[in-house]
Amino acid sequence: MEHVIEVRELAKSFGNKVALKSISFDVKKGETIGFLGPSGSGKTTTIKILTAQLHPTAGEASVFGEPLEKLKDPSYMRRIGILTDNSGLYERLTIFDNLALYCDLYGISKKSSDEVLEVVNLQHDKNTPVQKLSKGMKQRVTLARAIVHKPDLLFLDEPTSALDPVNTKHIHEGLKQLNREGTTIFLTTHDMHEAEEMCDRVAFLHNGEIKLFDTPQKLRTRYGSSSVTVTLKGDQVVTVPKDEQGAEEIYRYMKDGQLAAIHSNEPTLGDIFVQLTGRNL
Amino acid sequence: MMQFSIRRVNAIFRKDWKDLMKNSYIIFTLAFPLIFAAWIGRMGSEDPAFQTFPIHFALVIAGAFVQAAMVAEEKEKNTLRGLMLSPASTAEILVGKSALTAVSTLVVVIGSILLAEYKVPSPPLFILSILLGLVLFVTIGTILGLLSRTVMETTIVGMPVLVIFGMGSMFKAMTDNEMIIKAVDYLPSEQLNMIWMELDREMNISGTIDNILILLAWVVVSFVIAVFVYGKRRFD
Ligand SMILES: Nc1ncnc2c1ncn2[C@@H]1O[C@H](COP(=O)(O)OP(=O)(O)OP(=O)(O)O)[C@@H](O)[C@H]1O
Numbered sequence: 001m002e003h004v005i006e007v008r009e010l011a012k013s014f015g016n017k018v019a020l021k022s023i024s025f026d027v028k029k030g031e032t033i034g035f036l037g038p039s040g041s042g043k044t045t046t047i048k049i050l051t052a053q054l055h056p057t058a059g060e061a062s063v064f065g066e067p068l069e070k071l072k073d074p075s076y077m078r079r080i081g082i083l084t085d086n087s088g089l090y091e092r093l094t095i096f097d098n099l100a101l102y103c104d105l106y107g108i109s110k111k112s113s114d115e116v117l118e119v120v121n122l123q124h125d126k127n128t129p130v131q132k133l134s135k136g137m138k139q140r141v142t143l144a145r146a147i148v149h150k151p152d153l154l155f156l157d158e159p160t161s162a163l164d165p166v167n168t169k170h171i172h173e174g175l176k177q178l179n180r181e182g183t184t185i186f187l188t189t190h191d192m193h194e195a196e197e198m199c200d201r202v203a204f205l206h207n208g209e210i211k212l213f214d215t216p217q218k219l220r221t222r223y224g225s226s227s228v229t230v231t232l233k234g235d236q237v238v239t240v241p242k243d244e245q246g247a248e249e250i251y252r253y254m255k256d257g258q259l260a261a262i263h264s265n266e267p268t269l270g271d272i273f274v275q276l277t278g279r280n281l
Numbered sequence: 282m283m284q285f286s287i288r289r290v291n292a293i294f295r296k297d298w299k300d301l302m303k304n305s306y307i308i309f310t311l312a313f314p315l316i317f318a319a320w321i322g323r324m325g326s327e328d329p330a331f332q333t334f335p336i337h338f339a340l341v342i343a344g345a346f347v348q349a350a351m352v353a354e355e356k357e358k359n360t361l362r363g364l365m366l367s368p369a370s371t372a373e374i375l376v377g378k379s380a381l382t383a384v385s386t387l388v389v390v391i392g393s394i395l396l397a398e399y400k401v402p403s404p405p406l407f408i409l410s411i412l413l414g415l416v417l418f419v420t421i422g423t424i425l426g427l428l429s430r431t432v433m434e435t436t437i438v439g440m441p442v443l444v445i446f447g448m449g450s451m452f453k454a455m456t457d458n459e460m461i462i463k464a465v466d467y468l469p470s471e472q473l474n475m476i477w478m479e480l481d482r483e484m485n486i487s488g489t490i491d492n493i494l495i496l497l498a499w500v501v502v503s504f505v506i507a508v509f510v511y512g513k514r515r516f517d
């Protein structure tokens with residue numbers, strides 16, 4: 001399987017402040033991977049290094065099989081889309097004019113901006129100047145700009161942090177569609193649901209290190225609990241082990257008509273993160 | 282080989298044009314040298330040293346200052362980063378980002394000449410000197426814009442530089458220090474003055490060659506500095 005991103009013992013310090021201790025990982029072509037981690041864990045730093053906006057202190061990384069220095073080359077920039085918290089828009093220009101500039105820079109038809117405005121649900125506001133938009137709308141315009149050229153590799157730094165659930169869902173659908181068409185996606189998020197919904201694999205970043213890197217399902221089974229919680233009529237709650245004895249117990253409750261609900265105690269990615277690091281996201 | 286496509290330069294130019302139409306601060310700044318030139322014209326002086334003063338002013342304000350403000354705004358609003366992370370090359374971005382200022386400065390310079398009622402001697406050479414000055418001051422503006430973090434900062438960072446480069450000639454009258462006088466002689470504004478005075482007297486090329494070469498050297502040096510500073514700005 002072809003690797004779009006390869007990272008080996010990458011480290012980054014700002015003065016004596018360590019942002020990334022040493023991280024290694026690969027991203028396969030067509031994957032959506034998520035970096036999860038609390039504020040300050042190094043998510044944005046990783047994206048900035050991989051898009052040649054920051055020099056690493058140590059270690060190596062390649063994108064599309066080329067070392068990072070090559071990334072400054074326009075032919076690579078054409079294949080990449082980037083959304084970060086410092087992606088700026090031209091405030092006095094309309095949404096459409098902002099996107100039209102990028103269509104011209106990428107050498108693609110301006111029709112693409114209409115298409116992409118539908119993905120971010122802004123098709124009715126295209127002639128509004130950006131300075132009149134809400135925070136979430138601006139974030140959607142920046143996202144539209146990052147995907148207008150259907151990049152091979154898309155970096156998204158907290159793409160839906162300012163969005164409501166309806167728009168988030170709409171954008172997730174759009175991104176999944178893009179992914180089906182072949183775009184590899186690297187996203188960072190605080191949002192566990194987003195990670196579970198979108199990502200083939202997630203990495204837990206904590207204190208500049210990757211604590212875990214696996215599929216959401218595998219992580220859940222590995223950190224899954226060995227018991228289920230049974231709620232009985234009358235709101236009594238009992239914990240029952242997932243073994244033969246537990247099965248008999250549950251059978252009894254059901255037979256006696258006492259059972260109200262069973263909860264599998266499956267951990268969320270958030271629970272796993274807390275177990276792993278002792279910290280909340 | 283660095284990629285250079287007129288299409289991308291043009292895209293940045295058109296974007297800047299649309300933006301300018303909605304930017305009253307820049308439009309007002311561009312109008313400022315014209316008001317000054319009209320005032321000089323009203324005085325009715327025939328002295329070329331006096332009549333060409335609005336041209337210097339136009340180059341400094343419309344060329345360097347406006348350019349610095351426009352580049353600094355792209356930095357302040359993080360839009361320059363967006364351009365750098367697009368397929369546009371360094372050359373395309375720097376040229377595209379200078380194109381609108383160059384055109385509008387040219388308009389302001391022509392307007393200033395007309396309003397100051399200056400009679401242009403030897404048009405071809407005069408135009409050459411104006412073009413060199415134009416490129417130089419726009420490039421100086423680019424450097425100042427890249428060095429400032431915000432539009433406000435360009436006034437602080439830019440003022441001393443622009444006073445020296447635009448009005449350095451005036452220092453000659455204020456000092457006896459040989460070193461300073463010698464240094465001022467090499468400033469671009471002095472080169473432009475010498476060319477224009479020479480043209481006014483003789484209207485021939487030979488007397489102005491040295492000055493044109495010195496101006497050219499300024500252009501090359503400022504270009505190199507601009508590209509260098511720009512390269513640093515890609516990284517945080
Ligand atoms: N330019 C910088 N100069 C100094 N320190 C920095 C710089 N950029 C990041 N850091 C530090 O590096 C660490 C990682 O920062 P980073 O922005 O990568 O975190 P993050 O995971 O993206 O956090 P958040 O979820 O808040 O966006 C932080 O401790 C931060 O203070």
Ligand SMILES: [Mg+2]
Pocket residue numbers: 043044045157
């Ligand atoms: Mg971040």
